[in-house]
Amino acid sequence: MSFTTEERGKPNTQDYRVYFKNSNGTYISPFHDIPIYADESKSIFHAVIEVPRWTNAKIEIATKEPMNPLKQDVKKDNLRYVCNVFPHKGYIWNYGAIPQTWEDPGHRDNDTGCCGDNDPIDICDIGNKVCSRGEIIKVKVLGTLALIDEGETDWKVIVINTEDPEAEDFNDIDDVRRLKPGYLEATVDWFRMYKVPDGKPENQFAFDGDFKDRNFAIKTIKETHEFWKKLISKKSDAGELNCMSSCVSDSPYFCSSADATAVVDSASAFGDAESVPSSVDKWFYYNKK
Secondary structure: OOEEEEEEOOOOOOOOEEEEEEOOOOEEOOOOOOOOEEEHHHOEEEEEEEEOOOOOEOEEEOOOOOOOOEEEOEEOOEEOEOOEEOOOOOOOOEEEEOOOOOOOOOOEOOOOOOEEOOOOOEEEEOOOOOOOOOOEEEEEEEEEEEEEEOOEEEEEEEEEEOOOOOHHHOOOHHHHHHHOOOHHHHHHHHHHHOOHHHOOOOOEEHHHHOOEOHHHHHHHHHHHHHHHHHHHOOOOOOOOOOOOEOOOOOOOOEOOHHHHHHHHHOOOOOOOOOOOOHHHHOEEOOOOO
């Protein structure tokens, strides 16, 4: 199964979008139409890369738009860029999401005591390759961190690209501690501080910031997949989420390929990128408490 992307609008502007196609040339939703599993028997999952490592633009699946393209987040009418908090530069992993998952805001997690954040479950790919925006990779799950973001459960699943030359050496979270010393500590540090330059308090974590193992992480992913099944079948309230799908044929939200094409055709034509503000390169120094 292969996927391609199509850019629309001008990069680094609010009209920029990245749409997805499957191998048949049909426009698809990266939220709903890409299968969660690349190989279910081996617990290998698909992941959609939203933000390549070392970059700052907060690109995400547009869950409220038809066909759910990638777009850059906007706050206070400005494009959002994640700040560099020393010693980190941009995102320190390839960052993205697992399709066909949903952290249900109506479900209070028994472990964290908080409800979901209304998004697909997030992944941090620790592989060596710097992925491309919109790239679909196959990942091995290693563990998870439970970020509590403004009172919501926001799982961060640690994964490695199965095509990474070192992938066979990584099978659980302890392998990351052993083979990439400092990476997990840096991950907690990054998530704790990345909003501080914007005037927000440090983020908090469940489990005192400890990582849960592979089995716990896979169980959590499967739970969010069940929540997604209820969402796409209208058994859960979608609220503002757009569940338009060109591949989930038994869903009430199923649309024709022509309908999906019409959505993309209505988007702005692809154009030259605008410049990125120089302030994006600023490094912030912060005294940890």
